[in-house]
Amino acid sequence: MMKEIRMDLGDRSYPILLDKGIIGELKNYVTKYEKIILVSNTKVGALYSEKVLDILENTGKNISYFEISDGEEHKSIESAFGIYDFMVENDFDRSSLIISLGGGVITDLGGYVAATYMRGIDFIQIPTSLLSQVDASIGGKVAVNHPKAKNLIGAFYQPKLVLIDVDFLKTLPEKEFKAGMGEIIKHSFLKDDDYYDYLVENAQAVKDLQPEEIIEVIKRSCVIKKNIVEEDEKEKGIRAIVNLGHTYAHALETATEYKGYSHGEAVAKGIIYEILLSQKLGYVEKEFLDRGKIIFDKYEIDCEPVKIEIERLIALMKKDKKNTGGKIKFVLPTGKGTVSVEDVSEDIIREINQEIDNRVIKGVVDIGTNSCRLFISEVEKNENKYSIKRKFRKYLEITKLGEDVNKNGYLLDSAINRTVDVLKNYSEKMASYGVAEKLVCATSATRDSSNREDFIRKVKNESGLEIKCITGDEEASLSFKGASDDIEGELLLIDIGGGSTEFINGSKNDINFMKSFDIGAVRVTEKFFVNDNHCEENIKLAEQWVKSQIKEAKDLSKRDFILVGVAGTVTTNVTVYEKMVDYDPEKVHMYNLTMANVEENIKLYLSKNIEERKKIKGLPPKRAEVIIAGTFILKWIMETLERDEILVSENDILEGMMES
Numbered sequence: 001m002m003k004e005i006r007m008d009l010g011d012r013s014y015p016i017l018l019d020k021g022i023i024g025e026l027k028n029y030v031t032k033y034e035k036i037i038l039v040s041n042t043k044v045g046a047l048y049s050e051k052v053l054d055i056l057e058n059t060g061k062n063i064s065y066f067e068i069s070d071g072e073e074h075k076s077i078e079s080a081f082g083i084y085d086f087m088v089e090n091d092f093d094r095s096s097l098i099i100s101l102g103g104g105v106i107t108d109l110g111g112y113v114a115a116t117y118m119r120g121i122d123f124i125q126i127p128t129s130l131l132s133q134v135d136a137s138i139g140g141k142v143a144v145n146h147p148k149a150k151n152l153i154g155a156f157y158q159p160k161l162v163l164i165d166v167d168f169l170k171t172l173p174e175k176e177f178k179a180g181m182g183e184i185i186k187h188s189f190l191k192d193d194d195y196y197d198y199l200v201e202n203a204q205a206v207k208d209l210q211p212e213e214i215i216e217v218i219k220r221s222c223v224i225k226k227n228i229v230e231e232d233e234k235e236k237g238i239r240a241i242v243n244l245g246h247t248y249a250h251a252l253e254t255a256t257e258y259k260g261y262s263h264g265e266a267v268a269k270g271i272i273y274e275i276l277l278s279q280k281l282g283y284v285e286k287e288f289l290d291r292g293k294i295i296f297d298k299y300e301i302d303c304e305p306v307k308i309e310i311e312r313l314i315a316l317m318k319k320d321k322k323n324t325g326g327k328i329k330f331v332l333p334t335g336k337g338t339v340s341v342e343d344v345s346e347d348i349i350r351e352i353n354q355e356i357d358n359r360v361i362k363g364v365v366d367i368g369t370n371s372c373r374l375f376i377s378e379v380e381k382n383e384n385k386y387s388i389k390r391k392f393r394k395y396l397e398i399t400k401l402g403e404d405v406n407k408n409g410y411l412l413d414s415a416i417n418r419t420v421d422v423l424k425n426y427s428e429k430m431a432s433y434g435v436a437e438k439l440v441c442a443t444s445a446t447r448d449s450s451n452r453e454d455f456i457r458k459v460k461n462e463s464g465l466e467i468k469c470i471t472g473d474e475e476a477s478l479s480f481k482g483a484s485d486d487i488e489g490e491l492l493l494i495d496i497g498g499g500s501t502e503f504i505n506g507s508k509n510d511i512n513f514m515k516s517f518d519i520g521a522v523r524v525t526e527k528f529f530v531n532d533n534h535c536e537e538n539i540k541l542a543e544q545w546v547k548s549q550i551k552e553a554k555d556l557s558k559r560d561f562i563l564v565g566v567a568g569t570v571t572t573n574v575t576v577y578e579k580m581v582d583y584d585p586e587k588v589h590m591y592n593l594t595m596a597n598v599e600e601n602i603k604l605y606l607s608k609n610i611e612e613r614k615k616i617k618g619l620p621p622k623r624a625e626v627i628i629a630g631t632f633i634l635k636w637i638m639e640t641l642e643r644d645e646i647l648v649s650e651n652d653i654l655e656g657m658m659e660s
């Protein structure tokens with residue numbers, strides 16, 4: 001039977017309808033509006049917009065539809081502007097209605113637009129994710145994120161109806177389910193009833209989305225929230241307790257540019273972080289911390305707080321909206337179902353940060369001959385062994401540090417300056433992400449140059465980064481460590497760089513052969529293809545030279561291995577072959593590139609001059625100069641090893657560095 005929970009707020013009261021298969025009820029709540037706009041995102045829209053639009057269109061009203069891209073990073077003022085523009089152009093007025101169909105991003109954004117368009121128009125929430133059904137769509141907190149702080153631009157503005165149809169959950173991705181559970185578990189810490197026990201005991205049924213249990217959970221969460229909101233609609237006091245876990249969560253979400261974690265995942269870490277604070281302040285014992293971890297564990301939610309560089313963490317936490325007088329406020333659990341909202345001193349925050357040493361935000365930089373790359377992740381540290389828990393972002397800039405190193409034996413000033421500029425930028429990015437540990441390695445070009453110490457000093461002085469210049473063998477084993485991450489059995493890894501190419505044969509922790517050969521895309525271009533002259537004779541000469549350089553690797557051809565390729569030359573050959581304009585790491589990772597694909601690409605490259613090559617779909621323009629040499633190297637390696645295909649891996653030296 002349909003449940004109706006009433007949010008009692010005087011003239012801002014509204015019903016929260018909850019059941020399975022009740023979306024059709026919507027038609028009964030739109031009768032008084034002439035113009036209606038349905039707002040959704042691309043993912044939810046693809047699944048449900050047609051169904052909801054059908055219901056609305058059958059009412060005979062004037063219906064419009066507006067879609068934004070999926071993701072927390074789109075909960076922005078820019079997205080709101082897109083909707084305003086549409087509404088202005090289509091003559092929406094004060095008697096119009098906005099309906100939000102989606103997760104927390106959409107319900108917060110749709111509500112924010114409703115609160116501000118012409119100083120406020122009516123809106124209805126149709127939450128489709130678990131998180132928005134139990135928390136985001138209820139209580140009238142509507143907002144967009146500011147790049148410097150979460151939900152900074154917003155209002156308290158109540159909807160006219162919240163319609164929760166649990167059928168929407170059938171298509172909810174697992175990650176989103178866990179995000180919703182983050183907020184649900186939060187509710188179980190706020191009230192001293194048996195909600196915690198219910199969630200633990202019925203974990204399987206809830207995870208399986210059994211109608212009876214999932215409806216019970218949503219109902220209990222909605223009622224907890226409703227009672228708090230009714231008491232303190234505008235967060236003057238008690239409502240702040242619903243912010244349990246959020247002081248830390250919002251800092252983490254902002255540091256990782258709203259892409260690192262879903263809100264609920266960050267809240268899970270935030271709750272444990274705040275229990276740690278409570279423990280330090282003597283409010284709870286270790287058993288209470290264990291109790292917290294047990295419930296997250298039941299739902300397989302990673303709740304381990306991660307170390308963020310302390311000055312960045314404090315600066316972010318200072319932006320929290322609960323703060324007054326420059327003090328940082330937290331919601332601290334003080335026992336089963338009880339919490340206290342308090343200022344916590346910076347000293348305590350520093351102490352806790354010091355003690356979190358099993359998880360850390362780490363940044364690694366690979367300064368190659370051709371490109372300079374940055375990778376930022378959350379890593380787990382276990383007795384000095386690192387494993388990647390969550391990848392945040394990769395950046396790549398082609399700086400050609402190794403320009404003419406072959407010829408001159410030293411790094412050109414212009415190349416050093418280009419690279420230093422990029423490294424300064426990377427250093428700022430790492431600071432913004434709250435990177436607490438760094439590893440910066442330089443490879444072939446740096447190690448081969450007579451002025452490497454000058455370069456290393458300049459980088460230190462201007463960016464603060466300390467470069468470790470690694471040997472060819474170290475480079476090879478780091479690449480292997482990264483690439484063998486998710487490939488079982490024996491593999492032969494080739495890492496074609498700008499100055500050198502590493503060959504590593506073995507399986508996971510057991511390397512059988514490893515060698516760095518001085519062949520690379522920049523080196524071969526400068527040696528054989530001066531002035532972009534790829535005539536047959538130059539190609540022949542390059543082939544003879546490359547094959548003679550790697551003849552030692554020929555013996556490997558008889559072994560039974562999977563040939564794996566990493567780094568820009570091979571990944572670019574995938575993006576070119578697939579005509580991929582926006583780099584999609586998931587499509588590139590584990591792609592089987594065949595000799596026929598490689599040859600087709602070579603034909604394409606050779607049919608164009610450098611300027612034309614820069615326009616090839618999937619080819620970053622800065623790689624156009626060296627892509628021919630790089631792809632020929634790939635072809636000649638495949639011929640030497642008598643292989644017809646190569647498995648492309650996105651995991652390379654960056655992952656290896658991250659895990660060491």
Ligand SMILES: O=C(O)C(=O)C[C@@H](O)[C@H](O)[C@H](O)COP(=O)(O)O
Nearest residue numbers: 135139141150151239242243246321
């Ligand atoms: O409704 C509330 O009150 C909450 O704090 C619920 C939170 O779970 C929700 O994430 C809310 O949007 C956070 O608001 P903020 O004021 O901390 O930005």
Ligand SMILES: [Zn+2]
Nearest residue numbers: 135183263267
């Ligand atoms: Zn929240």
